Amino acid sequence: MKREGEVRIPAGCAIAAIFSKDGHLVDGSRIITMIQTMHERSNGLGGGFVGYDIYPEYQDDYAIHMFFDDLTAKRTFESELFDKFKVFKYEEIPTRQNPGVVSSPLIWRYFVLPLEQRTMKEEENFMVATMLDINERIEGAYCFSMGKNMGVFKGVGYPEDLGDFYMLEKYQATCWIAHGRYPTNTPGWWGGAHPFSLLDMALVHNGEISSYDTNRKMLEMVGYKCSLQTDTEAIAYMIDDLTRHHGFTLEECAHILAAPFWSEIEKMEDGQKNYYTYLRKNFADYLICGPFSIIVGFKDGIMALNDRCKLRSLVMAENESTLYLASEESAIRALKEDVDKISCIRASEAVIYKRGEKHA
């Protein structure tokens, strides 16, 4: 498994999501239909999906999804895993042959809990640290999903081919997020496909970050290693840091990542002005410059966000039970569902849904 080279990847991609507002289950074929409609936005060098609430029988365990280059990597990983975790089940992730998906690594999943009891917060820190350490240290082993009752499925190929490869039609989820990748500078590799995920948070991204180095330096100061050389990784770590370590809500996160311009803050009333000034001054290094549209999934919720100048397209539509997000309206229309509203999401406007309530 070749890792990304020394250059960052600018990308013009497709993103899409189906979020069930009332918790009804949707099978994976629906999200494949969406992302397939935007085929031209990908170039076959990466695609991926995340589904939430797909493992109800193991809902309290961390579902670790792994890529291995070879059996040696797998054995090294497993010997460490069995030392530190109680493993309730492990198996090869079922796949079927698809002509569009070639040279896949070994793909396995493990449902685990740490042997040592910790507080919830400490346990989450332990999980993230352990998995990132494995990615860093064990040659040929890569953890790409570690949340509870959710899972990432990704690789090199067109997203619709990967969806078929992973047999996503057999999974039922309350939320699906998909990505089709169009890297232009380096060959894609399996781990470098989106979504990027830490614990139950998963992120897909269309765009490129021109503030990558500023963001990366800050992240390294607080202990993250940006080892994948992709900008999306940095966004995932920033959201993880802001939500888990600083305790910000996703809405506050959005106000930091896509902060208003100073000229806009100038015009605000005092309360708002103080709030945004505080965020901009204290979290300046978390500001993302450059074009992006992102979709972030988390337990029981979803967020969509555009950059401050709206340099990427992002459309939303909804009806009583479901929220749809996509780079293009066509992806939503392809589902042939009745939707009440369909609109373009505006610059730095965070669309946030939590099951049962709406924040916009």
Added chain:
Amino acid sequence: MQVSKMKINCENLTARKINEAIMQSSEKIVCENCCGQRYIGAASSGKTIEIEGISGNDCGGLLDGSTLILKGNAQEGLGDTMNAGKIIVHGHCGDICAYGMRGGKIFIRDYIGVRGGIHMKEYGDSKPLLMIGETAGACLGEYLAGGTIIVLNRRDELDPVENVGVGQHGGVIYVRIASSDERNYEDVVDGSEIEAEISEFCEIFKMDKEKLLHSKYRRLLPETKNPYQGYYCMN
């Protein structure tokens, strides 16, 4: 003899196949079940094409005289570098519509996304018109070099545009002022100056034109004949 409409079922057709079918069809065409195929009607002339469903990006790019009637919304890049003809959208439109448009007319019933009408230009009799029923996102008419952009602001938004006409060095932009807006603007005209355009828009979308004609509009013209003088170098 009445020319009947030729129907093209776009379901499962690629953009190339759709455009080939358009080229081989009679003058009047209906594209049914369109779902995101790009470049529909691109560079065509002499056709009237109704598009049902959702057309993809760069619909009507380089259009050279045809009329496109979109029954749904438009995605990004509508009428990119369009030369002549007409595009009518019965809905809203995504980002970067009318980019570098050089002639013809675009009518959008609702709003448009960001960066509409960037660097539209005119030459001789070719004067492009971009007309928007509601609001426009940031950077409308940036570097405008020619032609006309009209924002009708039908929902009476206080700020129907933002960062409009930055670097404009030709053409004209009209933005309808909301009735509740009491701010002072430099150059204000009433709708009579653009009566022909308003009439055409209202006829297309079956709207009442009286209110629009009797409204106030900000008129934006380039500041000087040489707007960049002293901007990049001092001579």
